Amino acid sequence: MQNFTFYNPVKIIFGRDTVSKIGREAAKAGKKALLVYGGGSIKKNGVYATVAGSLSKNGLTFIEHSGVRPNPVLTHAHEGVKKAKENGCDLIIAAGGGSVIDEAKAIAAGARYNGDVWDFFTGAAAIKDAVALFTVLTIPATGSEMNSGCVVTNEATKQKYNAGSPRLFPRVSILDPETTMSLPREQAANGAVDALAHLIEGYFTAEDTDVMMTDELVHAIARSVIASTDRIMADPKDYNARASMMWSATLALNGLQALGYGGGNFINHAIEHSLSAIYDIAHGAGLAIVLPAWFKYHLKMDGPGRLVKFGEAAFGAHNAEETVLAFESWFRKIGAPVRLSEARIPSADIPKIAENAMGLIAKWEIAGYDRKTVEEILQKAA
């Protein structure tokens, strides 16, 4: 078990009818908010009206920044930064899923920086300050509501990169499972795959594998994600399943899931980010394609028996091969794509995808993966 530091000051307000608490919480930080959201689903499900009402009831005004895309893009974040600066916003409220929260984080940092916010993603500058951030989560998946990182795509360079700083922890995140009840199956599936991927990355690339507590925690969250999603697929209106999934996805990337593992990397995310940077594909769907392929590649280096251990805990599998098949068949069962072709990505593009992935692999200093290796992995998803 390796040394670690853990610090996570996000206040979580979880449950039914909690969205209306946003105004009172936000009022502790400022008076004028930038309200960041996506394509308008929050107008359909009532979240927008509740947030707007709560803000005004608590004496806050707000400027709108809507139209955040899944896989949020830099040019739109730039617009948000401009709005926040021009209007002197002293807090930011993100209402939506991980993409909305991630772009809001970029805006929060950019609003207190004189250069280009992209500097934080390339590593050219470090985040030293940020506007106070509050979130109202409506899609369980990324864990962004309880961590300090964000991912944005630079459309010009086709780079889907991440940035982070303790300054980017949301002050308060509100998680009302009722807001997820109308999520289509496809989004529920993508969210489940994303949450599992967050658990898997650290677990399978751990430098130290004698870490009983974290192993058990990872198994626990994975089991909850799987069981919750199975129930959601059977009955999308199952509140307790939606609630358990929502909390599980948050716990899957709030820091606890990798404590003590020492080294470790996000190789599947590095490869997937290339897919969603180049193609119009949801992050979770991309991960469902990459993960089984990577497991097949990983099979030959599973010295510590992690595949057996995880597979047994999560799927009742008996050996490494069974675990890989169990992943693949569970992804299929919930309707996630598991081959490039199922997402209409031509195998002929594999070299291009691998080339793009090398950018993040270099940035994240992931050892052992050159372009040929990544191509080899992607061929297993062909």
Next chain:
Amino acid sequence: MQNFTFYNPVKIIFGRDTVSKIGREAAKAGKKALLVYGGGSIKKNGVYATVAGSLSKNGLTFIEHSGVRPNPVLTHAHEGVKKAKENGCDLIIAAGGGSVIDEAKAIAAGARYNGDVWDFFTGAAAIKDAVALFTVLTIPATGSEMNSGCVVTNEATKQKYNAGSPRLFPRVSILDPETTMSLPREQAANGAVDALAHLIEGYFTAEDTDVMMTDELVHAIARSVIASTDRIMADPKDYNARASMMWSATLALNGLQALGYGGGNFINHAIEHSLSAIYDIAHGAGLAIVLPAWFKYHLKMDGPGRLVKFGEAAFGAHNAEETVLAFESWFRKIGAPVRLSEARIPSADIPKIAENAMGLIAKWEIAGYDRKTVEEILQKAA
């Protein structure tokens, strides 16, 4: 799954050679510390020297407040409050186990209060301010290093009561498993029982039991506590086992372990506190006596099948009776007492113990337990 709020801003610094970081962290909060510790084991294991050196290296001075007893007592906390006030201490450092940390919390609150700190324990006053608290944990058990509560015994009234406030969260807690390597088996066993008890209380008294994520988390921590302790008993110098146990005990009472359960109570603690308020018995040992007795009583009301579920996950048990036996035999295996007589407490005292327990049962508003019920439970431990 019921609504909840979760907030835990404690920064955890975990691992080998981390105790020396205390000075740099403490220097962020002040200049003059009250150093709270117990009977001097920190002088034997080097923690005292490391803390003292780190404080002085970082420009801090400190006043000593030693002699904290297991089951810390009010009169000693009063002395600490007096010292902190007289010397104008602007931070408190607790170096030791849960008792030391709990008394330090009482002192932290008392130092910013004009009345008697006991007011916070009876509920006569609420904690509105406290001196900044830092901890160096040396005994995994109570979870106090990552929560905002504390328990102190009023020797005059024989009341072992709790107090709490978000103000009592330690700013930073340092957990170096090396400091626990020399803990005797008995203390390791008591700590394991205490951690399990923290998980059990919420799990078995939940108002809502359809909470998949928290159930899985509770199972995970319990499995880790059990597996770690088994390894410690086989080899007390097993670093990874000590480390896993240390982190497991922290997670067992940092708030996560009961999220979504709604109601719930600490009935076993209410009964045990009477044992350790009246007799010279370690809290963990007292719990090892009370828990199996309470389970036997609980058997008849285990409608939701929690005993089966927990027992299967933690011990591989097949039914409720097996679970109760598994608890009892595991406690025996690690050397914890499971009968009043094994702790030299006469059965004739049962009415007196039950009478005392009614104080906390009333304070905590635990329904369904009158004096007769508590006597009935304690008879099962006779």
